[in-house]
Amino acid sequence: MKPRRIDRILRALNVRRRTVTLVAVPAILLGVNVPPALAWVSEARHEAYLHSEEYVAAHGRWDVVELPADVRVNAIHAAMLPTGKILLVAGSGNDEKQFDAGTFSTLVYDPATGEANKVDTPSDLFCGGHAFLPDGKLLVAGGTQRYEKLDGQVTRAAGAMRVRNENPDAGRDFAKGTAFLSPDGRTYLADAAFTVPPAVKKGEGADTTVTASETIVFVESDQEGHGGMTDAPAQYSVAGLDPAEAKNIYGMGAQMTMAKQDFQGIADTYEFDPFAEKYVRVGDMTQKRWYPTLTGLPDGQVIAVSGLDGTGQILPGQNEVYDPATKRWTDRPDLFRYFPTYPAIFQTGREGTLFYSGSNAGYGPADAGRQPGFWNLGDNSFLPVPGLRDPDETETSGSAWAGPVQDQKMIVVGGGGVGESPKATARIDAIDLKAPQPAFTPGPDLRTPTRYPNVVQLPDDNMLITGGSRDYRGKGASDILQASLYTPSTNKLTDMADPAVGRDYHAEALLLPNGQVLTAGGNSLFKNVDNTKPAPFEQRLEIFTPPYLFHGPQPTIATAPTEAKLGDTVPVTSPEAANIATARLIRPSAVTHATDIEQRSVALDIARNPDGSLGLRVPGEATMVPPGYYMLFLVDKNGTPSTAKWVHVT
Template identity: 55%
Template sequence: MSAVRYLPNPSPKARKAALSTGCVLALLAANGPAATGFAERAWHQYAVNQPAYKAGYGHWDVVDVPARFRVNAIHAALLRTGKVLLIAGSGNDEKNFRAGTFRSVLWDPVRNTFKTVPTPKDMFCAGHAQLPDGRLLVAGGTARYEKLTGDVDRAGGAMLVKNENPDAPRAFPAGTVFTGSTGKRYRSQVPVLVPRAKKEVSEHGKGRKKKKKVRVTASQARVYVEAVTAGESGITHTADQYRIQGLRGKDGHDLYGLAAKLGLDKKDFQGLKDAYEFDPIAERYVPVDPMSEARWYPTLVTLEDGRVLAVSGLDDMGEIIPGKNEIYDPRTHRWSAGPNRYFPTYPALFLTGGGRLFYSGSNAGYGPADKGRAPGLWNVETNSFVPVPGLPRQDMTETSASVLLPPAQDRKVMLMGGGGVGESHESTPRTAIADLSVPSPRFAPGPDLPQGTRYLNAVLTPDDRVFTTGGSRDYRGKRGSDILRAQFYDPARRAFRTAAAPTVGRDYHTEALLLPDGRIAVFGSNPLFADKDDTRMGVFEQRIEVYTPPYLYRDRRPALPSAPREAERGGVVRLPGTDPRQKVTARLMRPSAVTHATDVEQRSIALTVGVRDGALTVTVPEDPSLVPAGWYMLFLTDRAGTPSRAAWVHVR
């Protein structure tokens, strides 16, 4: 669609200034559609670049990215250095996956410089969270690409490797061959470690008749296998026991494989167990303890004590994890078991009052329509889940956006847009708001979006608004359905206001985030097709587009606060160099880490403003469920809604 259709009405001043251009348009219209189209584009470019238009609607600019730094941005995270980490991994390109070509790029939006970062694993479709010390935790990713029925040339599936030896574990490398009773052979695709068997000794009887009884319970580990022989001859329809190549005698007896059906049906993506911390100062990935479960499409959410909960995802067999969640401790760099609860992939989970997590119902990609869709409040400590009612059509929350509305003290979460499960053509314009501050929260309808929208990106701004942009009406932009439209949501007025239209269509695999200077950057887009008839394959969008909001086109903005680098929860922070006479509000804004329209990191926290010793002060709330430890952007915003540049503050 042409951006011209979404051009907000220019001000009367802009229309008057462009009157002569309109006359030219009329003359050109007589010379044919091509001339008219050219003239319309010229008018559009003229109108959106007028000062009055920018002050009313903002402005979009495409960033000049050198060719060698262009990546298929699947993930975007703002670091405490002000740089943006763009993670592609294999970038949804199986050729890159097979070649082991995994990419990450650091972008400095101030200097507009780029740097390639060595990327050790395929972090495509991983999860991520900001850690208390400013590092970024990245966990999971891709171990195998999806294969559709008809493209699968070797039968495969899950093999349970059993160990009946209680004295020693056993490791098997990738490529280990398992042979069944019929002679069919299957080869493991990844290494597998099988723990030692469990040995229990008990005594029975009394006196001389007392006897010891030893009970051994076999351990097991699961590994994905594929047939050595291609085609239908590799299919096995019945359960069987498999010998492990190279084992003899007692080892051959104690160690073996078990599998049910191994077929040529569809094979979903498989996850990784690997986890890394990205160091924003050294600008490199540092390996940490791997997860116990492989995860692809997981959500990582920060808890009130600074630990991180990993939820959902596809496992090492390509199956959705039935509820095995785990917790990362950044002090020990290790994982432990978390509460067992099922969610669809990339569930939107927000830390809220009392340390509970609110599941809004937003999710992306995988999971049945009738399971795990109900929103609710989850107590991670007790593993209790209280549904939050009021949201109809819970099967329409896939690919929706959810945000913790500003300021975070209001404890309100808004769900926007979304669509049907899987590759559904359905989308919805609805929004809904849950007020979590009341004893019995429930969703209430909000104002509709201009049209049904999947993959909407939503970004909090320092003036207590939510900027939304992009998306598509159909699944992955099918039928030319990308939406070249943007708007601001004002929570105080419960209304949307039109913003300047972007020039680049964005749907699946798009990210947007707030920069420290108050602008908003948008990355990625992975449409299936490149035309309205869905006849030409789509190309991953590698352009970066930056939106400058109207508040940055005003004459003056508050001075950058000279904030200390450290702050305590519940403490008063003096801001040297500020004018105590200026009337401003103050917000701590947590930097984004976003993928698949899922950003559970961003939050905007209102600070109490005061005066001390000739300078402004701000008071940081004490509640760790409101202000989890970490690095924040501190913005001062004047009465007109114009923000300062951000100062980085480390809240302990």
């Protein structure tokens, strides 16, 4: 076919010729019975239509971003920093070779300029938790102490050792490799450094009681094979202690087995400073955690929930609170409550009440902690809510506020069965937390049953649902190259343009200040239908431009304050002030494993001043607007948002 003829086709589609250079596809992909020239034109026409004004105005557009090889990372976690840059945390990146080498990575990427820089990562933050603090720093806690060993891979008997100290006057630090000696002469070595605090002494004189302190550490036999196995509980001596210390400090061991060993957590905690772009070590958690959830509270403190401990066991309910003023964690035995790992737990509009949507990721039995409901931090009670469809498929589902947080409506999207189950659901169910008797009600179904969907709130109150896979970790080449727009006000779902990059396990999506959405990560087990070829970690980024950015020029924010207090009415100017319909404060995302507790959209009442400026009122409740940095968007009557200005709400 002559070039002149191709030009006429493209002009008819109202697309510039350069589009075709991006879509050259071998004719064999289109069908062996199609003449190559006609096949190429057919594909060109289709791709040209996907980039046409008509199509993108209705369905948006995706663009793939490939970073230079020396700054690519396995993006396990992603956070939108108040500098407009994105923090991509890999840690060891689900790569045991990197873990063994002590090579941990974090990337700071600027989507506005394309600049990307790696920063020093002092611990393996792979599969930790995170939450923004009032000053804009990102609290990052937990991560990986040891990689899992599957059945057949375990070469040394191992188990949990409870190390006790009966001395109330002194604790003791121990190094990794500390030896524990059994009564029958076997030796087991600690796989991490640990501390035993002093015992607890109460009363005086004859009424004095001393309660031994206890620390749990994972130990492994010093010999390979089954010789280190034992079922017998025993008291172990600790090598290297003097006789006086040995009377007070000892180990209590139970089973030492060759069974599968799960990932183990760490207690390391950092505040990532977005302005200095570095991690700052703060006080460690009271528990080691891998796959924890960190939820910000209205007073600026953060609660840490769930996770696998330092022996690879799921914590049965030990929860703790971080105080950014003291940089310390406090154990909260009064809030002892079990949840599966990465539970989706949100601060509601009521002081002292959190909502667990039922969404979670990864670990925990199928018959415990799966019921959604309200968690009252005042008395540690839990009120379940009914109505969620496919209640046995909440693992790997996505949850998010639907519309402005003042509406107190939430959706649960997709999900699958526990563990490596092939089950998946297309469910979108909604709940009104303000209802007299809150219960989930059915919404529209996704086109495909989906595990690992990412759900992103947009400035126009719509929600982008993208990515995921049909099967566990993309098995059977089941990545879902689909995206949809959910409209909370109508409970409707609209198909969007299809992404080009599969996103499943270890994938993230977040809103950018210019109104676009960035996706990252993706960690399929296999890259082929037969599940025989391991898949590489997906290191490409992809950016979605929603339809609202093709509906005309974006309104602009000429001036806006950088600071605001709860309850303030803040002055904002815009050349398009008369055409502004809504204003939103959107809290930036911190997302991993389809879990984003941070994002929330706050509706601002608009007063139109005589001088043409706008007065935007910030709600006065910290439960609605937890202190921190927010993106301020103005949205015009066409539904087109401005580029955001950052506002620090105190």
